[in-house]
Amino acid sequence: MQASWKSWTIGAALIMALALVAGCGGGNGATGAKNNSQGAADPAKTTQEQPAEQTEQTGGEVNIYTARHYDVDAELYSEFTAETGIKVNVIEGKAPELIEKLKREGASTPADLFITVDGGILNTAKTEGLLQPIESAVLDAQIGEGLTDTDKEWVGLSTRARVIVYAKDRVEPSELSTYEALADEKWKGRLLVRSSTNLYNQSLLASLISIDGEEAAERWAAGIAANLARDPEGGDRDQAKAVVAGAGDIAIMNTYYVGQMSVSDDPEEVKVAEQVGVFFPNQETTGTHINISGAGLIKHSKNQANAIKLLEFLTSKTAQEKISQANFEYPVNAEAKLPELLASWGEFKTQQLDFAVYGENNPKAVEIANKVGWK
Amino acid sequence: MRASKIIRRYTNGWLIASLLGAAAILLPILYVMSGLLRPVNENWSAVKAYLLTDYVLGSAKLVLSTGLLATFMGVLLAWLVVGYTFPLRRFYRWALVLPLAVPPYIAAYTYGTMTSYTGIIQSTLRNQFDIRLPHGLIELSSTRGAMFTLSIFLFPYVFLLMRTYLERQSGSYIENGRLLGRSGWSLFTRVVLPISRPAIIAGAMLVTFEVLSDYGVASYFGVQTISTAIFQTWFGMYDIDSAMRLAAWLLVIIVAIFLMERLLRRNRRYGALSSRSKPLQPVRLRGWAAAAATAGCTLVFTIGFALPVAQLILWTGWTYSKVWRADFAHLLVNTLTGAAWATIIVMALAVLSAKAVRMFPLAGAYALSRLMTSGYAIPGAIVAIGILAVFIALDGWLSPLYVWLGRAEGALVLSMSLTMLLAGYVVRFMATGYNAVEAGYDKIPRAYTEAALTLGHRQGGVFWRVELPLLRQAILTGAALTFIEIVKELPLTLLLRPFNFDTLATRAYQYAIDERIYEAALPSLLLVALSLLSVAIVLRLERGRVR
Numbered sequence: 025m026q027a028s029w030k031s032w033t034i035g036a037a038l039i040m041a042l043a044l045v046a047g048c049g050g051g052n053g054a055t056g057a058k059n060n061s062q063g064a065a066d067p068a069k070t071t072q073e074q075p076a077e078q079t080e081q082t083g084g085e086v087n088i089y090t091a092r093h094y095d096v097d098a099e100l101y102s103e104f105t106a107e108t109g110i111k112v113n114v115i116e117g118k119a120p121e122l123i124e125k126l127k128r129e130g131a132s133t134p135a136d137l138f139i140t141v142d143g144g145i146l147n148t149a150k151t152e153g154l155l156q157p158i159e160s161a162v163l164d165a166q167i168g169e170g171l172t173d174t175d176k177e178w179v180g181l182s183t184r185a186r187v188i189v190y191a192k193d194r195v196e197p198s199e200l201s202t203y204e205a206l207a208d209e210k211w212k213g214r215l216l217v218r219s220s221t222n223l224y225n226q227s228l229l230a231s232l233i234s235i236d237g238e239e240a241a242e243r244w245a246a247g248i249a250a251n252l253a254r255d256p257e258g259g260d261r262d263q264a265k266a267v268v269a270g271a272g273d274i275a276i277m278n279t280y281y282v283g284q285m286s287v288s289d290d291p292e293e294v295k296v297a298e299q300v301g302v303f304f305p306n307q308e309t310t311g312t313h314i315n316i317s318g319a320g321l322i323k324h325s326k327n328q329a330n331a332i333k334l335l336e337f338l339t340s341k342t343a344q345e346k347i348s349q350a351n352f353e354y355p356v357n358a359e360a361k362l363p364e365l366l367a368s369w370g371e372f373k374t375q376q377l378d379f380a381v382y383g384e385n386n387p388k389a390v391e392i393a394n395k396v397g398w399k
Numbered sequence: 400m401r402a403s404k405i406i407r408r409y410t411n412g413w414l415i416a417s418l419l420g421a422a423a424i425l426l427p428i429l430y431v432m433s434g435l436l437r438p439v440n441e442n443w444s445a446v447k448a449y450l451l452t453d454y455v456l457g458s459a460k461l462v463l464s465t466g467l468l469a470t471f472m473g474v475l476l477a478w479l480v481v482g483y484t485f486p487l488r489r490f491y492r493w494a495l496v497l498p499l500a501v502p503p504y505i506a507a508y509t510y511g512t513m514t515s516y517t518g519i520i521q522s523t524l525r526n527q528f529d530i531r532l533p534h535g536l537i538e539l540s541s542t543r544g545a546m547f548t549l550s551i552f553l554f555p556y557v558f559l560l561m562r563t564y565l566e567r568q569s570g571s572y573i574e575n576g577r578l579l580g581r582s583g584w585s586l587f588t589r590v591v592l593p594i595s596r597p598a599i600i601a602g603a604m605l606v607t608f609e610v611l612s613d614y615g616v617a618s619y620f621g622v623q624t625i626s627t628a629i630f631q632t633w634f635g636m637y638d639i640d641s642a643m644r645l646a647a648w649l650l651v652i653i654v655a656i657f658l659m660e661r662l663l664r665r666n667r668r669y670g671a672l673s674s675r676s677k678p679l680q681p682v683r684l685r686g687w688a689a690a691a692a693t694a695g696c697t698l699v700f701t702i703g704f705a706l707p708v709a710q711l712i713l714w715t716g717w718t719y720s721k722v723w724r725a726d727f728a729h730l731l732v733n734t735l736t737g738a739a740w741a742t743i744i745v746m747a748l749a750v751l752s753a754k755a756v757r758m759f760p761l762a763g764a765y766a767l768s769r770l771m772t773s774g775y776a777i778p779g780a781i782v783a784i785g786i787l788a789v790f791i792a793l794d795g796w797l798s799p800l801y802v803w804l805g806r807a808e809g810a811l812v813l814s815m816s817l818t819m820l821l822a823g824y825v826v827r828f829m830a831t832g833y834n835a836v837e838a839g840y841d842k843i844p845r846a847y848t849e850a851a852l853t854l855g856h857r858q859g860g861v862f863w864r865v866e867l868p869l870l871r872q873a874i875l876t877g878a879a880l881t882f883i884e885i886v887k888e889l890p891l892t893l894l895l896r897p898f899n900f901d902t903l904a905t906r907a908y909q910y911a912i913d914e915r916i917y918e919a920a921l922p923s924l925l926l927v928a929l930s931l932l933s934v935a936i937v938l939r940l941e942r943g944r945v946r
Contacts, residue, residue, distance in 0.1 A: 087898060093909040095721075113898035116909065120634045121780060121894050128791050132809045134898075148637055219621050221631050257540045257621040258511065259914040269516035271534040281914065289717035289917050292517035387442070390635035394449035399621060 085111040086330040089126065090139040091119035092181075092317060096350035104337050110330045119145045126154050126322065136325040137334065139181070141317040142223050143379025144230060144386045146178045151383070155320040160332050166339045171316060171356045174378060178320035181338055182353035185372070186228050186313045189282060189300040190274045191267050200274070202306045203232065203313070204240075207247025216263045216275035217248065219256040220393035224278060228313050229393065230385035231377055235310050238388065246396040256399050261285060261293070268296045275300075278315075283352025283365050304372040311375040315382070317353065417755035420748045424771045424826050427785030431777065432650055434643030442638040446628070446645070454628040461545060461617070461624055462610050468550040470603045473557025476699065478591055481565040482573070485684045485692040492562070493938055495696060498703030499555040499880075500930030502887040504615030505907060505923045507548045508916045509707045511619060514539045519710065544620040549610055551703045556609075556880070557602030560838060563876050564598035565591070567842070570679030582682075597841045600660060601834040605880075607656075608776040608830060611649065615889070625649055626778045639784070646781040653776040657769040658762075708927060714920035722910075722921045726901070730922065734902040734929060737817065737892075738885040741824035742832075745881050746874060748825065749832035753840050754862060757848075768833065775830035779823075779890030786823045786895060790814040815897050823891040831880040839873025840866075879937040883930045903929070 090097070093116055101112040117125070119140040126133055126149070138149055149155055155177040163172075163179055171180035188200055199210075206215055217225065233241040253272030263275035264285065285297040304312045319338070325331055337343055344360035347353055352366060479485075480492045512518050514537050521537070524530040539547060576590035592599075614626045625645065633642035684692055715722075756768045774782050794801075794811050801810050813819060843866060851861040889904045896905075903926040910919035 093912060098724075115896060115898055116901075116905065117893045118634070118780075120637070121783070124639060124784060125787060125894065128787055129811060129814070132791075132794070132811045134811065134815060219618075221618065221627065221635065223634070226635060254535070255541055255621060258515075258619070261914045262511075262515065265516045266534070269521075269534050284915070289714075289721075290517060292522045296517055387636045387638070390631065391445055391449070394445075394631075399623065 083109055083111075084327060084330050085113055086136050086327050086334050087113045087115075087134050088137045088139060088334075089115050089117065089122045089135045090137075091117060091122060091145075092139050092141060094347075094351055096347055100338060100343050100346065101334075103343075104334055107337070108333060110333065112334065120148075123149055123152060123154065127152060131324045133322060133324050134326070135322045136327045136331040137319050138178075138322060139317075139319040141315070142227060142382065143316045143318070144223070144227055144382030144384075146173065146316070146318050146320055147380040147383030148386075149320050150175070150177045150380075154323055156323045156325070158321045158332060158335065160336060162336045163332070163339060166336070166341075166359075167356045168358050170376070171318075173318075173320075174380070178318045179335060179339065180316045180318045180356040182317045182344075182347050182351070182356060183314045184317075184353050185279045185304065185374070186224055186276060186315065187279055188274055188303040188305050189264055189267060189277055190303060191270075192299055192301050194273050195301075197301060197303055200303045200305065202309055203228070203276075204236065204244060204306075206274075206276070207244045207251065211251045211274065213251065213253050214273040215248065215251040216253055216266050216272040217256060217277075218259055218263060220245075220390075220398040222259075224260070224315065225276075226386055226389045226393070227315055227382040228276070229389040230382045231313050231375055233385045233388055233392075234377060234381045235375070238392075241389075242392045242396060245392050245398055249396050249398040252398075264300050265293075265296050268299045279354075279366070279369070280352035283363070286365060302369055304369070306375070307373050311373040314354075314374045316356075316379055414755060414759075417751045420751055421767055421771055423822075424748070424774070424829060425767075426789050427782060427822075427826050428650070428770060428774055430785040430788050431643055431781055432647050434640065434647040435651075437640055437644070439644075440638065440640060442632065442636050443641045443644065445636075446632055446641055450628045450631070454623045454625050457542075457623040458611060458625045461542065461549070461622060462607055464542075464546050465549045465553070465610050466603055466607050468546065469554035469606045470557050470599060472550065472554040472699065473559075473602055474561055474592070474595070474599055476554075476696065477558050477561035477565060478587055479692055479696070481562055481679060482587075482591070482681055483684045483692060484681045485689040487693050487696065488681075491696040491700065493934065494700050494704070496555045496559050496934055497700070497931065498552045499559075499883055500927045500934065501552055501704065501707055502615075502889075502904065502907075502923070502926065503548055503552045503609075503613065504619065504889070505711075505911070505919070505926075506552050506707055507544065507616045507619045508911050508919070509710055510539050510548060511544065512916050513707075513710055519713075539620070541620055542622055545616050545622045548616050548620075549606075549613065551699075553606045553609055554703075556605040557599065559876060559880065560598045560602040560605075560835065561595055563872055564595055564838060564842070566678065567872055573679055597838050601838045604657075604660075605775070605831060605834060608653070611653070611776050612778050614778050614780075629778055629781065633780075643781065643784065646777045649777050650773050653773050654766065654769055658766060661765060708924070711920045711924045711927070714917040715924055717920075718918045719921060722918050727922075727925070730901055730903050730906055731925065731929070733900055734886055734904070734926070737820060737824065737902065738882050741821050741828070741885050742878050742882045744821065744825050745828055745832040746836075746878050749829060749836045749877060750870070750874065753833060753836040754866070756837070757840055757845075758858065768837075772830035772833045774826040775828065779827055779888065780894060782827050783823055783891050783894040786819060786826060786891075787814070790819045790822070817897055817900070820892065820895040820897070820900070823895045824885050824888065827888070827891055828881050828884050831884050832877040835873050835877030835880060836870060839870045839877075843869050875937050875940055879933050882933045886926060886929050886933075 098114075101114065104110065105112055115122070119142070122138065122140070123145070126135060126138065129135075138154065140146060140149075150173060157176045158179060159176070167179055171183065173179070188206070190197070190200065220226065220229070229241060229245060232244060236244065254266070260277040260281040263277050264282065266272055267275050279302065282297055282300070282302055285293045288294055288297070306312055319335055321328065321331055339357050341357055341359045344355035344357040348355045348360060348366065349363050352363060354362070354366065476495055480488055480495070514520060516534075521532055524532065572594050573586070573590055576586050581589055611624075612626060613624070614630060617624045617627050618630070629642045629645045632645060633639050752768050752771060756764050791811070791814050794814050797813070798809060801812055802808055806812065847865055847869075848861055851865045852858075856864065887904060889908055892902055892905055893908070903922045907919045907922040907926065910916070910922075
């Protein structure tokens, strides 16, 4: 008896071990043997294992950790693979989590590129020592000035502006001027903006800390918190909806959400987009706040050449136009044509700041927001 | 009996196997706990000064309100479908579990959008009847929204565990109560409630855990909780150490709550000697009482399942052609593979450790088992960091082996495979499996086990021949719950998955995070369908046995 149940225990342990092993095997099968990322450490080996028709084209792969999550990105990756034969492997996640993952993986990381939205986060990846300079004349030529890291550790892929939208029937654009003016008594109970836990707001506040100084920025944040028509809730789109619903008169939000609502599948959202106007603030002064989506080359990248090839592809005129068409983001390549809606808003002056500032001032911005009670 | 004596008496494979399992699960959790030992930095004082009070209060408020509401609904509805017959009772007996198939964050987006200015309710009123509702009247927002969403979509935990318990629990207590003249409300409060305590607590604990660890719903509705504080510290202040410290405190609180609960019911036993005797005979409701019962169940079912699913179907119609990609088959297979394997491992470990706790009635063993299940109560992303730390270390140790196998120096093998994600699922969802099995064990009288031992069976024989058949129902329930949980899981999957491993949940997230809720409808719908399937399978297995 003793022996019999002992063998049971051993049996159970074996089954569990098998389950674990088979689990991995199952996963590999399910993803179609895409999981040969370990091979990334050893390109020669990878090529050996690849089927012949794939190696003919050039082969190899590029591994991406990305916090961008747009269908157009996936489409562009597969176009790139079709064009070059380089396979694109992707892990999507939240930017700070991916940074943590990269830090912990250290020199062993299989990642070649880190792609995210927000200059502050790109700068964090840089200051954490995760990136390395990208040397490419093609990229230098394709990407507009000021949209690349000062040490070329990351390059921009697209930008978006954080603007004021207003109810066309209640607010005259002439009443609007700057971000700073939104803290005036005039807008008490009329302003809408989402939570300060959102990165877009943190970066805006971080930029104002740099432009106006910490004290002024804190007073500004306190003014915003005091002027809110309601406690912050929902995302950027919800602020525009609330403006049209009459909960407030003006809202701070990103341009591309207005664009996306204007082509929404929901006719009600289209109506909302039609009833709000877009105002680019600080045109007379320091410029409108923009944020950037970009890609950094991982320091321990094993497929550098492929990674740079992908970046050159993503910032080419055609790819940039696709991104802009699909997402209403502004291209970083000046040759790319703007979609009609963006073109109709016209050109505007942008904040002349190093995006690194967003990252450097972010903790301060969070602290200020918590202190002044901007939820 | 002294501890050492107990241990000597029972030292055997069970102990060793369960300790091994415990160690594997505890490693990442202990890693998180070690956050308490690291030196405090200056951010921590800012966190304490501006965040902690508000956020702890926010969590407490949400846990209390949601916990009470969900428990109340779950218990009442379970007693209704077990104790009475009324029209559609057999349907609602399982249909009321279905809200569990809808991930709360998806439900939050769905209801948030439905009740918004552009949502179906307000736009219909506005466009068809020219009625404009004042802003803020029906919009689900802030604490109200979070309370509603979490209660409606989490109450089935309580419902399911309570219903299973009542059905399998011999009806004799309740029959005796009835014979002694108790009926209606007094039967419910004086007999049903007291005997069901283990099931109620197990269910309520799951709800509490889920609410504490929730980030998606709270951040959508802008409610400040400990979870949102953890992420604000991590994502906003770039300070993962302080975030881990917060999570570690959360863990300490959880284990303390458990120990307190255990202390409170220290001297009670819930085993029923007549476990195999006739099941409870439900009382037939007539007239308005029957109508009210059916209406109540219908209302809950409509709000918790029919309505949001109908809305998702409508949205899928809008976006289907845009969202459908050829890789949806992959998404389904990935979701299924991950969930199935992890569920099997969770249930094996849950049975093992529940058995071990039963054999060693020591406070230490109990605390250990609770710590094993505490992964459920902290945000998934924090668990993920613990797992990541353990696996990367493991890959470091195994490096010579990898080199010997022909891999490059310093390659990450385990932490780039599905193994890491499975480990994450197991650590995080031990609770759903374990709680169900434990509740099942609680109602098997020790006398059965002891009798079998006296008759010359060893622990192993007792387990396979006596306990396992009695646990069958509990294991099935636990497996279904765990499976559904894993299918819905998001933060761990995001952080621990290998390259190109997308699941239905990550695809839904990809759209929802960008406020494209209509596009998120299709993957959400498939996810709900998959969960439905698992409920259906459990029902089938269950029916095969009962009849």
